[in-house]
Amino acid sequence: MNPPPPPDPDAALCRINPGELSPPSGFTHAVTATGGRLVFLAGQTALDGDGRVVAGGLPEQFARALANLLTALRAAGGAPHHLARVTVHTTDVAAYRAHAAELGRIWRRSAGRDYPAMAVVGATRLWDEAALVELDGIAVLP
Incomplete structure (x- = not known):
């Protein structure tokens, strides 16, 4: 087992990717947090400022939902590298997989390369009926 990297002193997070597991792509296998303040982020869909789901398909909705998250x-005082956990809920897992490379580019452009522990969960429908994707998360602020 590879030793974990030293903790990020700013975020109070340590990202751990054991050598025995498949190499992660677009996520981190485990994240530990010490000290700091927890921020629980509500599920965000692709709603614009007027409360309407933005036009477009899964990539456009993912970009807006991530921007909303x-x-x-940021309103809670955090930044993308403070994210410890993100859950993606989607109404179409096959479409999510088909767009994975594009979604990864959107993530890196918006949130960088400090990936949190992540999961993608299929859902029959989301609260906003036109929404294809919803993201929620947990962050640890120093």
Whole structure:
């Protein structure tokens, strides 16, 4: 087993990817947090400022939902590298997989390369009926 990297002193997070597991792509296998303040981020869909789901398909909705999640995080005093956990809920897992490379580019452009522990969960429908994707998260602020 590879030793964990030293903790990030700013975020109070340590990202751990054991050598015995498949190499992660777009996520981290485990994240530990010490000290700091927890921020629980509500599920964000692709709603614009007027409460309407943005036009477009899964990539466009993912970009807006991520922007909304990061807006809430910044309002709480955090930044993308403070994310410890993100759950993606989607109404179409096959479409999510088909767009994975594009979604990864959107993530890196918006949130960088400090990936949190992540999961993608299929859902029959989301609260906003036109929504294809919803993201929620947990961040640890120093």
